[in-house]
Amino acid sequence: MIEINNINKSFESKQILMDINGTFEKGIPNLIIGSSGTGKSVLLKCIVGLILPDTGTVNYDGREFTHASRTLKTEIRREIGMLFQGSALFDSKNVEQNVMFPLDVLTKIPLDEKLDRVNFCLKRVGLENTNKLMPSELSGGMQKRVGIARAIVNNSNYLFCDEPNSGLDPQTAILIDELIQEITVEFDITTIVVTHDMNSVMGIGEKIMFMYKGRKLWEGNKKDITHSGVPELDDFVFANKVMKSLKKQ
Amino acid sequence: MKTIGKYFIFLGQLFVRRETFSTYFHLVMEECIQIGINSIFLVALVATFMGAVTTVQTAYNLVSPLIPNYIIATVVRDMTILELAPTIIGIIYAGKVGSSMAGGLGTMRITEQIDALEVMGINSASYLVLPKIIASLLMYPMLVILAGVLSILGGAMAGTVTGIITPADYKYGIQYIFVEYMVEFALIKSYVFAFLIASISSFKGYYTTGGALEVGKASTRAVTDSIIAILIADYLLAEMLLTS
Ligand SMILES: Nc1ncnc2c1ncn2[C@@H]1O[C@H](COP(=O)(O)OP(=O)(O)O)[C@@H](O)[C@H]1O
Ligand SMILES: [Mg+2]
Numbered sequence: 001m002i003e004i005n006n007i008n009k010s011f012e013s014k015q016i017l018m019d020i021n022g023t024f025e026k027g028i029p030n031l032i033i034g035s036s037g038t039g040k041s042v043l044l045k046c047i048v049g050l051i052l053p054d055t056g057t058v059n060y061d062g063r064e065f066t067h068a069s070r071t072l073k074t075e076i077r078r079e080i081g082m083l084f085q086g087s088a089l090f091d092s093k094n095v096e097q098n099v100m101f102p103l104d105v106l107t108k109i110p111l112d113e114k115l116d117r118v119n120f121c122l123k124r125v126g127l128e129n130t131n132k133l134m135p136s137e138l139s140g141g142m143q144k145r146v147g148i149a150r151a152i153v154n155n156s157n158y159l160f161c162d163e164p165n166s167g168l169d170p171q172t173a174i175l176i177d178e179l180i181q182e183i184t185v186e187f188d189i190t191t192i193v194v195t196h197d198m199n200s201v202m203g204i205g206e207k208i209m210f211m212y213k214g215r216k217l218w219e220g221n222k223k224d225i226t227h228s229g230v231p232e233l234d235d236f237v238f239a240n241k242v243m244k245s246l247k248k249q
Numbered sequence: 250m251k252t253i254g255k256y257f258i259f260l261g262q263l264f265v266r267r268e269t270f271s272t273y274f275h276l277v278m279e280e281c282i283q284i285g286i287n288s289i290f291l292v293a294l295v296a297t298f299m300g301a302v303t304t305v306q307t308a309y310n311l312v313s314p315l316i317p318n319y320i321i322a323t324v325v326r327d328m329t330i331l332e333l334a335p336t337i338i339g340i341i342y343a344g345k346v347g348s349s350m351a352g353g354l355g356t357m358r359i360t361e362q363i364d365a366l367e368v369m370g371i372n373s374a375s376y377l378v379l380p381k382i383i384a385s386l387l388m389y390p391m392l393v394i395l396a397g398v399l400s401i402l403g404g405a406m407a408g409t410v411t412g413i414i415t416p417a418d419y420k421y422g423i424q425y426i427f428v429e430y431m432v433e434f435a436l437i438k439s440y441v442f443a444f445l446i447a448s449i450s451s452f453k454g455y456y457t458t459g460g461a462l463e464v465g466k467a468s469t470r471a472v473t474d475s476i477i478a479i480l481i482a483d484y485l486l487a488e489m490l491l492t493s
Contacts, residue, residue, distance in 0.1 A: 050364055070266075077370035088361040102369055105268070 001026050002190055007056035016042050018214045026190045029181050029204045034211035040194040048160055078106050081151030083161040087143040089135040095146050096131035102154045121149040141172040159191040177204050259452050263379045266372040280384030288345045292338055296396035299333050300403030308413040318414050322422025325404040330431045334397040335438040336483050343475035347450035350381055351471035354454030355464035378451040389443035441482050446475045
């Protein structure tokens with residue numbers, strides 16, 4: 001479980017995050033939703049420590065991360081896997097080297113064990129026998145899968161995904177969402193998914209935090225999202241015609 | 250001014266929280282190969298022609314019967330070692346290697362590959378940039394030596410083919426009043442230039458923000474800023490080391 005308290009962040013006098021609190025539970029996908037530019041990525045980067053928040057704390061299962069000592073930070077970092085918006089695969093390395101990379105830098109286990117672990121993870125994301133392909137030879141969906149494999153290869157306890165289905169066709173997007181959900185349940189990890197895609201929300205939204213212009217406006221699950229009573233959330237949810245027609249019924 | 254401050258902070262960052270020696274060893278080797286592939290052909294081509302052109306032009310300017318022919322070779326040698334090899338090749342190197350360093354790092358930045366390294370707890374600046382600087386310090390002086398040799402050989406070729414100077418005179422000329430300190434000076438310059446080009450180009454690439462357009466701009470800025478730094482350093486080093 002991850003807890004965040006009083007997160008504030010400004011960039012050059014422009015406040016991006018305003019007093020965000022929340023908990024993210026283990027074993028289910030936790031979604032952070034909201035339209036573009038509301039600070040979802042900045043919040044995620046504050047949680048994983050890529051950006052230092054101006055105030056606030058982030059607790060990983062009771063361990064305070066933001067102001068932790070370097071040793072503790074390193075220890076927690078070993079348990080973090082992250083899938084980036086554009087996959088962020090290292091383009092000079094092939095699939096196998098990409099997935100093995102966290103093991104190379106974070107562990108001292110022997111090569112054959114590393115290879116076993118890499119092949120296990122590649123198989124889990126449905127990409128057997130792609131070991132020697134380069135990232136540029138993969139489709140967008142396959143790149144995301146490699147990104148997921150790389151994020152979980154070190155037996156991560158925490159998985160962060162920033163817009164995991166951006167740039168994918170709707171069918172592939174759903175497959176990636178489902179993969180993230182399955183992995184979360186199967187390995188019992190704490191997963192945070194940032195998205196603005198209503199399909200993801202209705203598919204895997206067990207626990208949802210809605211953000212609007214740097215504030216958290218609502219929290220709940222996919223059953224309650226259609227009758228939250230929050231006008232900004234209604235605008236977000238019913239932006240699309242299909243959802244609108246559902247509301248009328 | 251703010252940029253210069255940021256540059257020095259960036260340099261400081263390279264030396265904290267480093268990875269293991271063997272990690273760097275592999276990265277440095279990869280960079281050396283990359284630099285070699287990127288630059289050796291162009292450097293060789295430019296150096297050979299530089300020597301040839303200098304020979305022909307010096308001969309054209311020295312028409313006095315009082316000056317012996319072998320002086321042409323002496324002039325080619327001095328110009329090559331003092332200025333042409335370290336400085337002109339530096340400009341070529343900034344254009345080829347510097348721009349590719351900035352472009353590579355810029356792409357890694359905008360595609361979040363640098364963030365991916367940071368999430369794993371790696372000091373990305375040190376991991377990505379230090380090997381580039383070390384590889385430059387290893388490779389650039391070698392390229393300068395190669396360029397010096399080829400320039401002098403290019404001069405010999407041009408001199409012989411055009412009949413300006415006989416091989417024997419040329420050989421005598423390049424050994425005539427040879428000051429060894431010139432070679433030392435050229436090597437000092439090449440270490441300084443190698444460091445400047447690699448670090449400035451990396452700095453420009455590492456702090457790219459935005460998209461593909463900005464990566465292109467960062468590459469261009471890397472080349473222009475490196476060249477300006479080389480020219481300033483060239484002048485300062487000449488002041489410091491040649492006048493006494
Ligand atoms: N490093 C940064 N420096 C300055 N402003 C930033 C930075 N990162 C993000 N922002 C700004 O923060 C706001 C929220 O961005 P972001 O979190 O990426 O939105 P999204 O919800 O679409 O992920 C945007 O207005 C963006 O311009
Ligand atoms: Mg975003």
